[in-house]
Amino acid sequence: MDFRTCVNIQKEWDIVGARQFGRDFSKKLGFGIVDQARIATAISELARNIYLYAGSGKICFDEVENVGSRGICIVAIDTGPGIKDISQVMEDGFSTSGGLGAGLPGVKRLMDEFDITSKTGEGTEIRVVKWVR
Amino acid sequence: MDAIKLDLSHYRELLKQYINTQDESALYEAEQISKRSIQHNISLEEIINTHINALEDIYPELPENIQHSMSFLLEVMISYGLALQEFQDLRETQLEIKSEISVAARMQNTLLSTVKPDVEGFDIGVVSVPANQMNGDYHHFIHHEDGTVGITVADVIGKGIPAALCMSMIKYAMESFPSEHKNPSEILESLNRVVERNVDPSMFITMFYALFNPAASTISYSSAGHEPGFYYHAADDTFEEIRAKGVVLGVTDMAQYRQYEREIHAGDMVILLTDGVTECRQGDRFIESEEVLEVIKSFSHLSAQELVENVYKHFEKLQDFHLRDDFTLIIIKKDV
Numbered sequence: 237m238d239f240r241t242c243v244n245i246q247k248e249w250d251i252v253g254a255r256q257f258g259r260d261f262s263k264k265l266g267f268g269i270v271d272q273a274r275i276a277t278a279i280s281e282l283a284r285n286i287y288l289y290a291g292s293g294k295i296c297f298d299e300v301e302n303v304g305s306r307g308i309c310i311v312a313i314d315t316g317p318g319i320k321d322i323s324q325v326m327e328d329g330f331s332t333s334g335g336l337g338a339g340l341p342g343v344k345r346l347m348d349e350f351d352i353t354s355k356t357g358e359g360t361e362i363r364v365v366k367w368v369r
Numbered sequence: 370m371d372a373i374k375l376d377l378s379h380y381r382e383l384l385k386q387y388i389n390t391q392d393e394s395a396l397y398e399a400e401q402i403s404k405r406s407i408q409h410n411i412s413l414e415e416i417i418n419t420h421i422n423a424l425e426d427i428y429p430e431l432p433e434n435i436q437h438s439m440s441f442l443l444e445v446m447i448s449y450g451l452a453l454q455e456f457q458d459l460r461e462t463q464l465e466i467k468s469e470i471s472v473a474a475r476m477q478n479t480l481l482s483t484v485k486p487d488v489e490g491f492d493i494g495v496v497s498v499p500a501n502q503m504n505g506d507y508h509h510f511i512h513h514e515d516g517t518v519g520i521t522v523a524d525v526i527g528k529g530i531p532a533a534l535c536m537s538m539i540k541y542a543m544e545s546f547p548s549e550h551k552n553p554s555e556i557l558e559s560l561n562r563v564v565e566r567n568v569d570p571s572m573f574i575t576m577f578y579a580l581f582n583p584a585a586s587t588i589s590y591s592s593a594g595h596e597p598g599f600y601y602h603a604a605d606d607t608f609e610e611i612r613a614k615g616v617v618l619g620v621t622d623m624a625q626y627r628q629y630e631r632e633i634h635a636g637d638m639v640i641l642l643t644d645g646v647t648e649c650r651q652g653d654r655f656i657e658s659e660e661v662l663e664v665i666k667s668f669s670h671l672s673a674q675e676l677v678e679n680v681y682k683h684f685e686k687l688q689d690f691h692l693r694d695d696f697t698l699i700i701i702k703k704d705v
Contacts, residue, residue: 269440270418277447328455328462342451 242296243283245314251283254295261297262308266368275308275366278346281339282312282362290316290359300365307348307367315359322352375402375411381423388427410457413450417443470530474502477533481540483509486518488583490704494673496681497697505532506643506695507539511551516584519551522595522697523576524643526617532695535568539576553578553591554628557615561593561626564619574618577641586703588639589630593618596644599662601669603636603705608662611639639701640665645694649684656687665700673702 241261243254258279262272279295286293293314300309319325328341340362344350349365380402387395406416421439425431481504485495497508511519523539525532542563543556550556556578564574577598579590594617600609615626633639642661649656661680668679677698685692 268418269421269443270414273414273440273444273447276444277451328459341455342448345451345454 242294244294245283245286246292254283274346278343281343286314290314309365312362318356319354375419384423413446492673492702494677494700496677499695500692503533506697507536518581520579522641526573554626557626561618561624565622586633591626591628599640601638633703636705641699643697645696673700
């Protein structure tokens with residue numbers, strides 16, 4: 237997939253940049269303020285995971301379309317250590333960011349579609365989509 | 370995401386009413402909205418959003434700084450709402466697990482069910498109650514053709530599901546022993562090997578095994594580190610601890626068990642139990658075994674079954690109806 241825009245995540249400050257871009261982009265696509273806030277929160281989680289566990293990576297944004305509805309597609313890519321047990325990190329109550337983070341189950345709740353692929357030693361790619369209602 | 374949306378016009382009217390009158394009835398209605406929202410899984414941020422929209426409807430000229438402050442509040446609530454949703458889902462999962470456990474507990478009851486022997490000249494009472502849904506105590510009666518009865522009382526150190534699973538294994542191991550195999554010491558030695566080979570080393574099982582011979586009025590027994598029972602002498606109205614030495618099951622594969630025998634006289638009682646009885650607690654205080662014996666004595670005029678049930682009720686009440694450990698008590702009374 238050829239993404240329109242990507243934001244590199246290397247330092248904590250980059251999380252804010254990714255949120256800002258995602259919020260502006262979702263506003264432009266016609267999302268209401270609640271969904272804008274949800275999308276920003278999902279981006280935060282994805283970017284924080286990259287910052288904390290992979291060291292560096294990027295968050296990419298694109299517009300998607302499906303039978304008349306528009307949506308935002310966000311892909312988080314890193315070349316970090318990867319996730320050994322995906323089922324475990326997708327479990328409620330198993331939070332990676334020290335207990336208070338919404339974690340990946342939170343991201344899944346905030347968005348409409350969620351897909352994750354990870355290879356130990358190679359990295360992780362998480363793709364999420366939310367449709368304008 | 371949300372099955373039912375909050376009714377914006379209703380919310381707006383109510384908010385308007387309250388702003389104008391500060392009327393308690395509007396606040397009562399707000400409480401109802403709050404409860405309905407929980408019922409219908411309406412998220413926290415959705416409620417805030419409805420509030421913002423209602424406010425903007427009522428005050429089209431709402432100052433920009435107030436608008437921004439509302440967006441700020443919305444943002445603050447997103448993660449909180451998310452955490453709430455997670456709790457809700459976890460609560461549902463917990464309910465599922467609970468109902469699964471109760472099915473397992475029913476299965477355990479069927480698997481480990483045993484029939485109390487009806488023996489001429491003796492009166493036998495049994496009570497066994499788990500602290501949680503599944504019982505880690507075990508008792509079983511084996512009715513032999515020659516009229517003797519094998520009696521097992523066992524306790525897995527630890528309680529709950531692992532203990533219960535362990536007990537099912539014990540039962541089937543015992544059933545696989547040949548029927549002429551009924552000496553307490555031999556049975557414990559065979560069982561010890563089964564436990565040593567099959568059970569996690571962190572798990573210990575204590576067991577008291579007795580062979581009760583009603584015709585001869587004797588009981589022979591061996592113990593694998595089990596809580597000692599008591600013998601009641603009617604002649605001088607005293608209790609005596611039934612001491613039997615033996616190592617807990619599963620510690621070493623070469624364990625040997627000594628076998629003891631005693632005669633049961635008219636009016637006497639054999640009391641077998643688990644540590645859930647002797648280690649009842651009143652507040653932070655463990656009760657003394659003398660107290661257990663006092664209580665048994667106070668009900669000793671009753672039939673054996675009524676006796677054990679009354680003892681159980683006494684300690685259940687003493688512990689505020691919240692058992693800390695599985696409770697098993699067997700009493701064999703010889704008729705006078």
